[in-house]
Amino acid sequence: MSLAFDFSQTPSFFRDETFRGDFTFENSPEAIHRFPFPFDRDQYMYAVNIEQHMPGPPKSATVFPIDIDEHYVAEMADRAKVLADDPLRCQSLPHMITAEWDLLELLMTSMARDYPEWFSLERDGARWHWINRPLGIDQRFTFGDAATLPHGPMEYITRQCQGDFCLLDQRDDNLWLDAGIVTSQADWSLDFDLGMNFIEWHGPVPRAHDMGIFDRALKFLLNLQIGRPIRRLNWTMTINPRLDTSPENYHRWGIDRTTVTPENVGDKVHLRVELQALWRLPRSNAIVFSIRCYLIKMRELVSVPKWGRRLHRVLRDLPDDLADYKGMTHYRATTLDYLSRHDDGAPTSPGFFPD
Amino acid sequence: MSEIKSRPIWGKLEPAEQAAAHLVCAEGRGIEAVRAGFGGRDGLLAQATIVHMAPIGAGKPEGLGGAAYHPHPSRATALTAFRGHLARAKMGTQVHLAGSEAFLNEATTVASACGVVGDGLTTELCGPATRRVQCVHCKGMMDEVAVSPLACSHCGVNLTVRDHYSRRLGAFMGVCVDAEAPGVLPAASRL
Numbered sequence: 001m002s003l004a005f006d007f008s009q010t011p012s013f014f015r016d017e018t019f020r021g022d023f024t025f026e027n028s029p030e031a032i033h034r035f036p037f038p039f040d041r042d043q044y045m046y047a048v049n050i051e052q053h054m055p056g057p058p059k060s061a062t063v064f065p066i067d068i069d070e071h072y073v074a075e076m077a078d079r080a081k082v083l084a085d086d087p088l089r090c091q092s093l094p095h096m097i098t099a100e101w102d103l104l105e106l107l108m109t110s111m112a113r114d115y116p117e118w119f120s121l122e123r124d125g126a127r128w129h130w131i132n133r134p135l136g137i138d139q140r141f142t143f144g145d146a147a148t149l150p151h152g153p154m155e156y157i158t159r160q161c162q163g164d165f166c167l168l169d170q171r172d173d174n175l176w177l178d179a180g181i182v183t184s185q186a187d188w189s190l191d192f193d194l195g196m197n198f199i200e201w202h203g204p205v206p207r208a209h210d211m212g213i214f215d216r217a218l219k220f221l222l223n224l225q226i227g228r229p230i231r232r233l234n235w236t237m238t239i240n241p242r243l244d245t246s247p248e249n250y251h252r253w254g255i256d257r258t259t260v261t262p263e264n265v266g267d268k269v270h271l272r273v274e275l276q277a278l279w280r281l282p283r284s285n286a287i288v289f290s291i292r293c294y295l296i297k298m299r300e301l302v303s304v305p306k307w308g309r310r311l312h313r314v315l316r317d318l319p320d321d322l323a324d325y326k327g328m329t330h331y332r333a334t335t336l337d338y339l340s341r342h343d344d345g346a347p348t349s350p351g352f353f354p355d
Numbered sequence: 356m357s358e359i360k361s362r363p364i365w366g367k368l369e370p371a372e373q374a375a376a377h378l379v380c381a382e383g384r385g386i387e388a389v390r391a392g393f394g395g396r397d398g399l400l401a402q403a404t405i406v407h408m409a410p411i412g413a414g415k416p417e418g419l420g421g422a423a424y425h426p427h428p429s430r431a432t433a434l435t436a437f438r439g440h441l442a443r444a445k446m447g448t449q450v451h452l453a454g455s456e457a458f459l460n461e462a463t464t465v466a467s468a469c470g471v472v473g474d475g476l477t478t479e480l481c482g483p484a485t486r487r488v489q490c491v492h493c494k495g496m497m498d499e500v501a502v503s504p505l506a507c508s509h510c511g512v513n514l515t516v517r518d519h520y521s522r523r524l525g526a527f528m529g530v531c532v533d534a535e536a537p538g539v540l541p542a543a544s545r546l
Contacts, residue, residue, distance in 0.1 A: 088494075189491055195523035203362075204519050247491045247530055251512050254534025330535060 014073040014134060020081075025241035025295065031070055032300050033354065036061040038233040038273050040352050042313040046213055050220065053229035053277050057353075061275060064114040065229065066107060067292060068162060073134050075162050075184070075243065082183040082244050083159070088191040089246075090155045092167070092179035099167045099179065100154035101144060102281035103288055107157045132160050154179060163275075163292035166190075168198075170285055175221060177201050184243035184293045186236045186272060187250065187327070205325070224287060226280045234274040234291075236326045237335070241270055241295045260331035265338045266299035269331060271311065298338055304354045308342035315339065362520050365459060365480040368392030368451045370399050375447030377403040379422075380437040380462050382430065382454025388479040389453055390418040397421065404440055408433040408454070430458060430498075434465055441469045453479045457498045460487040464525035486546055488516055489526040496526060502543050504532045513540055 017024045027035070056062030061069075082089055092100060108130055112121035122129040126143045137160065141148035149156045158165050158181045166180035174197040182190035193201040198218045205214075224230065238245055239256040260268050275292040302308035315328075316336055323332055349355055368388050370377050377399060381389050386407055393400050400420030407416075407426050415424045427433040441450070450471045452462045459478055466476055485499040495509030503516040507529065514529035521528070533539055 189528070191494070192489070192491060192519070192521050192524065192528050194521075196521065200520075200522075204517065247528070249492075251492055251531035251534050254531065255537070257535050 013070055015070050017071070017074045019074070019078045019241055019243040023240050023242070025071070025074070027296060027300050028070060029303075030059075032296065032303060034060050034069075035296050035301075036233060036273050036275050036294055037304075037307050037310075037352050038235045039310050039314050040350065042310055042348060043317050044314045046211060050217070050230050050232045053231040053279075061292075061294065062231070064110065065277070065279075066110040066114065066161065066163075066290075067275070068111065068115055068118065072162055076135060076160060078243050079159060079181075079183045086248060089183050090158075090181040091190060091194050092152060092154055093195065096167050096169065096179040096284075096286070097146070097153075099169070099281055099284035099286035099288075100152055102284050102286065103165065103167060104153040104157040105143070106279060106281070106288065107161050111161065135160060155181060163290045166289040166291070167281075168287040168289055170222065170287065173222060174198055175218065175287060182246075182291075185246055185291070186238075186274070186293075187245055187247055189247045192247070221278060221287065224278060224280045226282055229277055229279040231275060231277040234276055236272050237328050237331075238270045238272040238295065239268055239331065241297070243293060243295075257327060257330045260334050262334060262337065265331070265334050266302075267297055269298045269335050269338075270295045271298075271301060298335065302339070302342040305342070306348050306355050308339060309344070309346065310348050312336065312339035312343040362518070363459070363463065363478075363522065365456075365478045367477070368453060368479045369477045370396075370403075370451065371449055371474070372399070374449035375402070375445060377449050377451060378437075378440050378444055379403060379405040379451045379453075380407075380433065381405065381452070382408040382433070382458040382462075383482060385453030385455075385458070385479070385481040386416050386419075388481050389451065390416065392451065392453075392477075392479070393419070393422075395420065406433055406437045406440060408458075430461070434462060437462065438465055438469075441466065441471070449474075450476045451478075452476070453481050455482040455499070456480060456484045457487040457500075460520075460525040461498075462525075464522065467522060484546070486516065487526045488514070488529045489521075489524055490514060490529045492531060496524075497529070500527075500529075501546060503546055504540050504543065505529075515541070516546060 017026065019025055053065060061067050108121045111119040118133050120131045128141055128143050130139045146152055164182045164184055166177055168175040169178045177193055177196050180190050199214055202214050239260060242253055245253055273294045277290045279288045281288060301311060315332065370393055379389055389405065395418060397420045400422045403422040405419060405422050405424050408430055409426045411426060411428050425436060427436055450466050452459055459480060463478065485501045488497045488500040490507040490509060490512065492512050493507060493510035495507060497508055500516060504513055507514050512531050513533045515532035517528040517530050519528045
């Protein structure tokens with residue numbers, strides 16, 4: 001796969017934009033309307049906010065199990081750059097190869113079924129033929145034979161699918177982070193966390209351990225059933241539409257948090273929402289943990305009046321330790337000031353969706 | 356002592372009577388925990404192989420009975436020898452590790468990579484609770500880190516030691532401490 005995508009050769013639905021350097025990322029009005037806004041009320045506190053990963057409303061981010069949107073081609077170009085600089089963002093322990101094939105099957109069948117104009121998959125026994133039109137890929141390979149693909153099965157398909165992916169092995173009544181590709185993360189390191197169990201890799205999260213959140217979530221996930229995927233939303237804030245906010249590069253991007261001014265806050269500050277989904281896999285009994293990142297600028301967000309009011313109230317009332325954990329210390333006041341001008345104090349309707 | 360979920364918990368050396376053999380790797384004064392753990396039980400010591408990071412020529416310490424004793428002058432050579440003994444170990448061998456935190460960080464990683472887990476492994480902390488730290492930016496490892504913040508000895512970035520430990524790497528995570536205010540460092544504190 002070439003690092004230089006030729007946008008003139010891709011269908012015009014996909015935006016030609018960047019998540020680094022000149023940061024030309026933007027959302028179309030349609031993308032703003034379908035943004036997975038994570039607050040269903042005017043305040044936020046941790047919860048095991050898990051629901052069945054059932055089809056959402058037409059055109060929403062959850063209408064299909066795997067969401068491909070207007071940022072697809074540009075996000076895949078950004079992932080290729082991250083991996084070229086730091087191959088350790090994609091790692092898999094040797095016992096995870098069966099789960100890798102499970103993941104490839106899940107993603108290829110979902111993408112081809114739900115986006116037939118972009119992807120197609122033909123299967124004749126173990127002989128598979130995959131076509132990815134937006135990225136210009138036509139690949140014949142043998143399912144189960146890694147030598148017939150240019151990368152391992154997990155890396156091959158996740159270089160073609162939005163979102164970070166982790167594969168969790170289940171043993172000893174725990175889940176073990178034994179494989180993954182992580183290039184658009186909110187400040188956590190796959191290389192460091194690889195091989196950890198569920199409780200260990202959530203170690204640095206404040207408050208939630210004492211609330212029993214992780215023990216309850218783990219118990220729930222150990223019983224996840226095939227064919228019954230689940231999802232939850234998580235959120236943080238990011239300065240500039242940067243996908244690669246990794247600890248590895250924090251000494252380079254951390255300074256961005258000090259660059260927010262009243263003049264640029266609407267364009268620089270982004271709400272970052274993770275649509276996290278989990279599937280049980282059929283052959284390996286492993287679990288896929290997908291973390292699909294959506295970004296929206298404050299300027300875009302306040303174009304939905306309900307969301308502008310609500311985010312103002314959530315950020316204003318957020319406990320300080322959570323705000324620090326989410327890295328908001330430097331720009332919280334400036335952001336609140338901006339949002340307050342879009343909050344007239346009117347009541348907001350219950351639920352996530354725009355009025 | 357921090358209360359993070361990923362931090363390893365060290366215990367006491369407890370050689371099991373029913374183990375087929377015992378493989379010990381100790382650093383410096385850790386040998387005192389070995390002597391106490393075996394408690395002069397000749398039957399157990401006769402089945403024990405002891406790899407000891409100790410000055411060459413110091414001789415076999417007292418109280419180790421008939422144990423096979425192999426001194427090595429550096430941590431690297433001791434762990435290389437330990438790995439070699441593990442590769443030849445027979446079923447039912449119990450492994451015992453004693454030394455500083457940084458030593459236990461590294462030695463437990465060697466043992467778990469060979470499949471030694473659970474009751475097959477006992478550990479005891481002897482000596483300083485300094486930590487082994489990996490710089491998340493350049494991936495360089497630093498032994499015996501006692502104070503945070505510190506400058507990475509490999510890439511020079513000012514690091515704080517995050518309360519997050521990887522058993523696979525045998526190290527805590529060091530993360531840039533002044534990214535959002537270059538040159539402004541918090542007061543140093545002991546780990």
